[in-house]
Amino acid sequence: MLRLVITLLLGLSILHGDVVELDAWKKKSPSDITDLLSIQKRLRELLPKAKKALVSIEAGDGAGSGVIVSKDGLVLTAAHVTGKTGKKMQVRLPNGKRASAITLGGSEISDASMLQILGNKEWPFVPIARKGDSKVGDWCFGLGHPGGFDKERGVVVRIGKIIAKKDETMQTDSRLLGGDSGGPLFDFEGQLIAIHSRVSQKPDQNFHVPIESFHANWNTFRDENLISYDSMQEGGFFGVACEETKDGLIIREVISGTAAEKAGLKTNDILIEVNDEPLDSREEFIIIISSLKPGDEAKVLYERKGAELSVKVNLGVRPSIKE
Amino acid sequence: MKIVTVLLLSVSLYGIEEHKESNATGDLLPLELRLNGKSTQAAFGEAKETALNVTAKLTRNDKLIAMGAIVSPAGHILTKASSCVGARLATLANGKVYKLRIKKRNEDLDLALYQMISTKNDFPYISWSESNSSDKVSWVLSAFTELEEIRVGITSGNKREIGREGGVMGVILGNENDRGVLVTEVIPQAAADKSGLRHGDIIQKVDSRSVKKRDQVVNLVSKKDPGDVVTVDVLRKKETMKFRITLGHRSVTFDLFNRNLQMSGPVSKRKDNFPLIIQHDLPLPKEAMGGPLFDLEGNCIGINIARVDRVTVFSLPAEIAEKMTAGLKK
Numbered sequence: 213m214l215r216l217v218i219t220l221l222l223g224l225s226i227l228h229g230d231v232v233e234l235d236a237w238k239k240k241s242p243s244d245i246t247d248l249l250s251i252q253k254r255l256r257e258l259l260p261k262a263k264k265a266l267v268s269i270e271a272g273d274g275a276g277s278g279v280i281v282s283k284d285g286l287v288l289t290a291a292h293v294t295g296k297t298g299k300k301m302q303v304r305l306p307n308g309k310r311a312s313a314i315t316l317g318g319s320e321i322s323d324a325s326m327l328q329i330l331g332n333k334e335w336p337f338v339p340i341a342r343k344g345d346s347k348v349g350d351w352c353f354g355l356g357h358p359g360g361f362d363k364e365r366g367v368v369v370r371i372g373k374i375i376a377k378k379d380e381t382m383q384t385d386s387r388l389l390g391g392d393s394g395g396p397l398f399d400f401e402g403q404l405i406a407i408h409s410r411v412s413q414k415p416d417q418n419f420h421v422p423i424e425s426f427h428a429n430w431n432t433f434r435d436e437n438l439i440s441y442d443s444m445q446e447g448g449f450f451g452v453a454c455e456e457t458k459d460g461l462i463i464r465e466v467i468s469g470t471a472a473e474k475a476g477l478k479t480n481d482i483l484i485e486v487n488d489e490p491l492d493s494r495e496e497f498i499i500i501i502s503s504l505k506p507g508d509e510a511k512v513l514y515e516r517k518g519a520e521l522s523v524k525v526n527l528g529v530r531p532s533i534k535e
Numbered sequence: 536m537k538i539v540t541v542l543l544l545s546v547s548l549y550g551i552e553e554h555k556e557s558n559a560t561g562d563l564l565p566l567e568l569r570l571n572g573k574s575t576q577a578a579f580g581e582a583k584e585t586a587l588n589v590t591a592k593l594t595r596n597d598k599l600i601a602m603g604a605i606v607s608p609a610g611h612i613l614t615k616a617s618s619c620v621g622a623r624l625a626t627l628a629n630g631k632v633y634k635l636r637i638k639k640r641n642e643d644l645d646l647a648l649y650q651m652i653s654t655k656n657d658f659p660y661i662s663w664s665e666s667n668s669s670d671k672v673s674w675v676l677s678a679f680t681e682l683e684e685i686r687v688g689i690t691s692g693n694k695r696e697i698g699r700e701g702g703v704m705g706v707i708l709g710n711e712n713d714r715g716v717l718v719t720e721v722i723p724q725a726a727a728d729k730s731g732l733r734h735g736d737i738i739q740k741v742d743s744r745s746v747k748k749r750d751q752v753v754n755l756v757s758k759k760d761p762g763d764v765v766t767v768d769v770l771r772k773k774e775t776m777k778f779r780i781t782l783g784h785r786s787v788t789f790d791l792f793n794r795n796l797q798m799s800g801p802v803s804k805r806k807d808n809f810p811l812i813i814q815h816d817l818p819l820p821k822e823a824m825g826g827p828l829f830d831l832e833g834n835c836i837g838i839n840i841a842r843v844d845r846v847t848v849f850s851l852p853a854e855i856a857e858k859m860t861a862g863l864k865k
Binding site: 240241242243244245247248249251252255256259348349358365366367368369370371372373374375376377378385386387388389411415416 | 563564567571574672689814844845
């Protein structure tokens with residue numbers, strides 16, 4: 213009976229020879245052992261290159277992870293691993309070799325940050341995904357040095373799926389532990405799609421910084437700007453809560469008495485540009501506004517009911533978070 | 536308060552439940568499609584059925600204390616020795632319950648062999664994997680505690696030996712001089728605390744041997760295993776006192792301070808001193824230790840021997856665990 217079914221199935225696939233079979237990892241869900249084996253095979257193919265670019269980052273009192281993304285040794289990691297800008301740190305490659313590095317910029321909002329390995333060497337690196345390459349439901353795999361570098365154990369690999377992606381955060385069910393922070397998350401094309409950020413109380417809902425957060429602020433971070441909640445206190449204040457959607461950066465709430473309300477912005481307006489800078493992410497918008505001072509003028513281009521409108525906004529003072 | 540949240544523009548605050556509500560567009564991956572969702576589990580097909588049929592739940596006073604692998608048609612069950620002390624009953628996936636009889640224990644490997652009391656000689660039992668598993672990343676699965684679902688994941692990290700940890704008193708040592716070694720901190724609820732040691736005590740002797748350096752204390756104590764007793768002579772306010780301390784597990788004692796483990800939930804007491812382990816990331820509670828680990832073909836590649844933290848389980852590989860079943864009729 214089974215044989216008959218197989219014969220029939222084979223027959224069908226011959227009849228539909230022009231139908232391209234979807235790679236197992238692109239399916240909504242694996243259907244059988246064959247699919248699982250394809251996923252396993254793919255993972256084994258992608259691992260060697262991904263592992264080579266992984267670094268363990270050693271701070272005085274703790275450790276994190278990071279990943280090299282350029283030949284000259286630019287490392288993407290998490291802001292809570294690097295701390296300040298211009299700080300000397302040590303990185304360790306999977307073969308155990310150490311190298312000196314210096315922290316660049318980053319953001320406490322998304323937890324993204326950058327580090328530069330020093331010295332004129334060529335480093336192994338991984339390709340970076342483009343904006344929008346990763347989506348909810350995709351398979352992914354994470355690497356890291358949980359608890360620090362351990363030669364006997366080696367690099368730890370974990371598999372999972374993207375379960376949510378919103379603004380500056382991606383969530384997966386790929387497992388994380390302290391020390392994994394700053395480590396890379398890859399898609400099944402071998403591209404870097406996110407950086408490990410925070411563990412959640414539930415082990416199957418961990419947080420990552422999506423690569424989009426780096427893309428939107430690449431030069432800001434590279435030029436050693438660190439956006440912290442403290443530094444934002446001094447900056448200008450607009451007065452909206454917004455969210456990234458596929459239609460753009462949409463205003464969800466206008467806080468009464470703020471610059472945004474006075475300028476006439478309304479819920480559901482879509483923010484397009486600030487001071488001629490196109491907005492790629494919510495975080496970029498926050499960074500631009502906080503880089504200005506209270507009283508500064510910001511030219512905001514936005515969309516309302518299909519029409520593009522422009523308004524000049526006098527920024528206010530950010531209310532203190534502290535009571 | 537709501538305003539403050541908005542001002543902070545904090546993203547770290549939304550939990551999954553909250554997210555579900557605010558995402559009318561269905562941006563959250565349904566549970567069934569996740570790594571351990573029903574749909575992914577179903578793809579494991581026969582390996583899944585095998586895992587459920589040859590794994591047993593071991594209980595004491597109706598409480599799950601460990602799981603086990605059925606290793607013979609006569610109903611022998613292999614499990615984690617230190618978890619299953621006092622195991623009375625085995626429950627199988629078909630709901631049948633059997634009384635247990637202990638056959639063998641191997642403290643070195645932390646394995647115990649039981650047998651279900653029955654005249655039956657056709658229990659479904661595991662087939663050991665014959666290929667020595669490599670360091671290559673592979674899918675693995677185990678039955679979950681109710682024997683209705685499985686948990687799936689991958690091997691991660693190298694196969695390796697896990698060294699011995701030795702017992703600990705649960706103290707932090709400070710200054711050392713001719714009189715002895717100062718105790719600067721006693722970890723609450725740990726071995727030394729339970730025996731009455733206090734911070735400020737000066738340790739002068741361990742098991743009747745004089746100590747003047749921290750290393751001497753550490754060496755004498757760590758030669759012993761958790762559960763062993765050491766006698767400690769201390770000087771407290773010019774008075775000499777003697778304490779008998781039953782040593783604790785390093786991991787349990789000191790990991791109370793470790794944030795990773797605070798978030799991990801209960802971990803296995805013994806998670807050290809194994810000749811070889813496979814590391815994997817199956818989300819299993821410590822009560823699921825002792826159960827078998829399978830590959831995609833449904834062959835048993837190891838026995839889950841220790842829940843190390845929230846994302847790490849160690850398994851004793853088949854080639855080592857199988858020795859405990861030598862001589863059993865197949």
